[in-house]
Amino acid sequence: MTSPTLELVAYDDAVRRYDPVIGIEVHVELGTKTKMFCAAEVAYGGEPNSQVTPVSLGLPGALPVLNGTAVEHAIKIGLALNCTIAESCRFARKNYFYPDVPKNFQTSQYDEPIAYDGWLDVELEDGTIVRVEIERAHMEEDAGKNTHVGGATGRIHGAEYSLVDYNRAGIPLVEIVTRPITGVGDRAPEVARAYVQTLRDIFRALDVSEARMERGNVRADVNLSLRPSPDSPLGTRTETKNVNSFRSVERAVRFEISRQAGVLDAGQKVIQETRHWHEDTGVTTSGRVKSDAEDYRYFPEPDLVPVAPSREWVEEIRATLPEMPVARRNRLQAEWGYADAEMRDVVNAGALDLIEATVAAGTSAAGARKWWMGELARRAKQDDQTLEDLTVTPAQISALQALVDSGRINDKLARQVLEGVLAGEGDPEDIVVSRGLEVVSDDGPLLAAIDDALAAQPDIAAKVQGGNLGPVGAIIGAVMKATRGQADAGRVRELVLERIGQ
Amino acid sequence: MSTDITRLSAAELAGALARGDVSSTEVTQAHLDRIAAVDGDLNAFLHVSSQDALATAQDVDARRAAGEELHPLAGVPIAVKDVVVTRGMPTTAGSKILEGWIPPYDATLVERLRAARLPILGKTNMDEFAMGSSTEHSAYGNTCNPWDLGRIPGGSGGGSAAAVAAFEAPLAIGTDTGGSIRQPGAVTGTVGVKPTYGGVSRYGLIAMASSLDQAGPVTRTVLDAALLHELIGGHDPRDSTSIPEPLPALVEAARQGATGDLSGVRVGVVTELSGEGYQEGVSARFAESLEVLRGLGAEIVEVSCPSFTYALDAYYLIMPSEASSNLAKFDGMRFGLRVEPTEGPVTAERVMAATRGAGFGDEVKRRIILGTYALSAGYYDAYYGSAQKVRTLIQRDFAAAFEKADVLVSPTAPTTAFRFGEKLDDPLAMYLNDVATIPANLAGVPGMSVPNGLSDDGLPVGFQILAPAKADDRMYRVGAALEAALEKTWGGSLLAQAPELKTTELTR
Structure with a gap:
């Protein structure tokens, strides 16, 4: 399914002939004490598989219990993004087999997010404000972390075996999804970056996450499509996963614009797929093809009851928003x-x-x-x-x-x-x-220093007395030097002139 | 004591222990001996934890000797269905995929049993992952019905029911997703209770269908069921679906019922749960029991629950859907069986496939496939979605019926115990065993099966009593009244009429 390597189109040329549309999904790990559905500790850098319970390991019989602080954080984020907070919403199971998902389903929100229909004003470097519409913000749990050992690349291909660390499994996440961001033209990369950066600032202001990009607390998936003009229907998009720095967000959007323009220029179709971002080389490469065959068999999570935040509680939270x-x-x-x-x-x-x-x-x-x-x-x-x-x-x-x-x-x-x-x-x-750095404000030592300086440079005194004030600076400089800069230069000038009799 | 202490009910044993007539060590040893003597034929137990049970018993005896105040059931031994996780004790759920797995934690109900110091005799056999009505789907062999070793003990909790019926244990824990406590109770002549959904914590129950599963007591008397229900029930913060309010007074209701006065109680006979498909002897005993209740002062009314006709269909969409997801975690990655493909690359995905292919039995695979299909994009609305609507209609039928009646009644199962293999190749015939028990699971209401006689074939029959959610006490009252009245006519318990089992000579 991978298309042959095509020429990249120069960025300026690409945005002149195509209208880019971006969509961004940001995952933020919430800074709660414990995980989304169990009492396992949330902490960075623990021994692998030390922060786990039967629940976060997905052991038979274990059941989830929702973390109230995580819900509060999610509501804060929703309110900060000007969203409506659901009166009642449910979790769903997203079923897929993968070793870093201990139950082989992720407990997430599907058709009933906790927050929806919001917006965020994003300021670009030159002060331009762009309003980004927020489709939804929903709660879910993070997956564990796979380490592929024995291969050259650290990727699963060529690895001899893989290790899984479930410390991260079950850490609460909020995923924020924008509506398509249109009409930003050649500034799309900048808008994408500014949006993620603004979100990061908000997470910190709300104190819902440490929001450290380098630790993966905030991760962005960048969707991009091109169309011939703003009047055309949306083109086929690609989703570049796990872009984990502001600069990379900007670069990834830029690269995809150039790449997709190359595909379209060659008369080919952009393939709807997941792409990987390579920080070192600054390119994206094809990952999984997103086909209709991918079916997560979502259904309401029967082990949890609906989340119904009371209006009073939501208003209480709103009142405390920074x-x-x-x-x-x-x-x-x-x-x-x-x-x-x-x-x-x-x-x-x-x-x-x-x-x-x-x-x-x-x-x-x-x-x-x-x-x-x-x-x-x-x-x-x-x-x-x-x-x-x-x-x-x-x-x-x-x-x-x-x-x-x-x-x-x-x-x-x-x-x-x-x-x-x-x-x-x-x-x-x-x-x-x-x-001993105080300004010397006593005239005595200053006058002594002035006398010394005048004596050392008698011709200057004469010139000054003759009405030429220019060389006074040399005397002041000598006095300042003698007092190691601690004299008040203005006062020295006054005293010099007085001394010379001007 | 001259009488065989394994014949005593849990309440009687509790009394004897409290009086000091007998020690817990003696009681526990007697049951372990009985297991050793008869379980070779029955195969009710998958694991017998003699040391653990005796250690608990000795501890109870020491504490009692020291004058410590103990739980009324302290020292009374119990058997636990193998779908409930027990720390340090094998837990297989009747499946090869969990062979050798030792859980690192206890289910909440097991914690409560241990806290009350009931010696745990062992883990009982069951249909794999509780999927079946005969225990023939166990990966570890059939359990036999003590009434006729050629017949099934019901399922999925055939092991617990057979153990209690055969006097291997006075008490047992079962789980009921569509009838797995009540139907085995009916076909073995024991009492089985499925509490209100949320009444007993599901934390530590290996889930089949999360929205339907409920753990409950398997006993020989209604009073014993109430005693055990009160011990294991009540709120658990580790189960989000657990009911926060305290349980109603169940033991009190059972004692009140046993006095035999049901005046003012309206008993509703569900039209849809009788007639065609019900064995003649089953229908006959049911009609007689209604007369008994009438004689105790109850008012018998007819109620119709038209949506019950669709209960089985809805159940066989919802249950497999949830099961397909709940059973996804059994993949050879973290615990239990791990099978590597014999040829080709050993990738995670291929190990998962090989493990599941080898570890699951046919009935489990059948339900996973059904559920996966029902949840698939494009089919979800037609299958899972429609089934949920039926579920709502069934709940409404119950609500309307409970306007007219305090409890609803029906035969527990349409037939008595059938022979091994009779329905094994006909899943639909097997599924029909649960036709009368499933509506309660779909609506979350409590249900009880009380033995109400023998059919013409000489095998036991069960009488089902259903109550509104959180009103479990009502069925204890009616159940105890019926039990007392019937035992009066029989001159003892129904189980006293069961044939003596051949015992193996003890080598101890």
Whole structure:
């Protein structure tokens, strides 16, 4: 069934001649203490098959019991995505044989999702807002994890044997399915990325998941189809599975657009199939062909009773929902008075939370931005770290700026104090004392230093006295050097001019 | 004691134990001896756990000697159907696919038995995965009916019923998906109760059809059934379909019934569960029992439940559908039998296929195929969907009937025990055994079978009593009243009329 390798069409050319339509399914692992249907612990990195019970191993006789916190999390997600929350919904069994599914059926929701008919506004980097319609968000359980041993590729082909770890089996998942996202044209890859990223931010804001992409807490399946024009019916789609980073989401969509354009240009039909994404080479390859023969024989799960969240409970949950990322961003931008470009930079640098905390500690929005987007951003970049990784807290930055504002240190000294903080020498106040970095405000030592400097450069004094103020800087520089930068340059200038008699 | 203690009911044994007339060790040993003597012919047990049972018995005796307060049934031995998982004790569900599997956990009802300190004598034979009405579908050989060793003991719980009828155990646990407690009860002359769905936890029952399965007591008297039902029943948070409210007072209802006064009780005779297809002797005993109930003051009314006509058809779509999914986990990957294909690559899929091909018997395969078909895309609405609608109609029929009657009654099974092999090659004839018992499972209402005499062929007949959901106490009252009145006319229990079994000389 695999088609011969066809030429990829250059992306720009592909999107000029075809209209891409995307659809995204995102699975998020909920950060509950226990699994969806049993008391096995949910934790990352345990010994294989140590976080299991008769239920999550699918032993004969075991029965599922629904995790109430997982339902609450699912409702939170549904509400955050502006969905309707079902008054009653059921679980279903999705029957298929595979060793990582211990019962050989997955307990999922089929025709009765807990949340449906929602939308999410997604902001692109240039500030464009795209509204993504949400078809449904439903609850299900995760599968175990297969490890194929003995082959060259780590894939099942060529492996000598396979190991299964059921620690992940039964971890609660919410799957969020979009309606087809149309009308985004050449920005489809960017929209896909921004959508997944926005969802990730929402999961964190809701505190329903750690939402760590690299651990597979959030996994995206990207559907893509092309059609000749926005008026044409939808084309045949492919589903690229388990795309697990924001960048990969964007790249996978881009690649599929180029690939499918190549197939269509060659006069062939796109095959409806599952495709695998290869992070290293940036291509997708054919997986399973989705045929009509695949029949999951869904039927209502008789071991569970319907889930009927009371309206009071749903409203209680709604009342506790935190502010959503886009709304928060808009509010903070208005409060802080940042320009659009400034705000974008702050968000892209991951400095939003840090600046918010710094401002909350009493620093002006401008002051906070100056530090985090200036000196600290430079330091982070230099050390190949994120701002979060730096060993300085918003409270320390706020204290540092307060020292500057009070005149006890100047900007140059402040950078030295920051050095100290980053080196782990303590809080700014401690470092000012321990390193002796306070601005010299006593005129006595300054006058002595000025006299020394004038004596060392007598021609300058003469020039200045002759009305040429230009060379004053050289004297100020010498005084600053002599006082190791701790003098207030403005005060030094005043004293020099006074001394020379100007 | 001079009397044979294996002949005592559980309630009598409990009294003797409490009085100190006999020790639990003696009682347990007597039953183990009886098993050793007769089970070679009967094959009611798949596993006998002598050591475990005696250890429990000795523990009970020690505690009693120390003056500890014990559960009334503490020290009374019990047999458990092999579909119920027992920690550290083999559990096969009558299938080769689970041969040698030792469960790492106890079913909730087994936990309750152990907590009350009932010595567990062993695991009883059954049709594979509880699929059958004769125990002939066991992968481990037939169980014989103590009334006639050439005949079936009913099924699927033929082992539990035969063990109790043959005095190998005073109490046993059965499970009932379409009649597997009640029909064996009828054909062996024992009492069998299928509680209200959700009344006894299903946690640890190897599921056939999750929406129909129920565990319940298999005993020789109605009072014993009530005692056991109260012990194993009640809410279990590990079973989402378990009823949260406490059980009604069953023992009290049984004691009240035994006084013989049924005045004011309306007994509804279901028109659709009699007549054609029912053996003459079965119908005759049923009619006599109605007269007995009338004599105790009950009012007999006719009720019609027209949808019951479709119950068997609906059942044979819903049950296999659920079973096809429930039995998917038996694949050789994690537990039980594992068979690798003899030729070709050894892939997971091929190991699963080879294991299931070798491990499941024909009846199990038949139902998996039926269920897989019924759930298939394009057929779901016509089969599973329609069957669920019939189920709703049956529930409505019950609701309407219980407006007119407090309990509904019928013969439990259309015939007495048939000979081995008689219906083995005719699945439809076999399925018809459950025609009267299935409606209760589809509606989730409780049902009881009480022995009500012998048919013309000299074999026992059962009388079925059905009550509304969560009103199990009603059938205990009526059942105990009928039992008491009939035993008065017989001059003892029906089982006293059973032929003596040939006993094997003990080598112990």
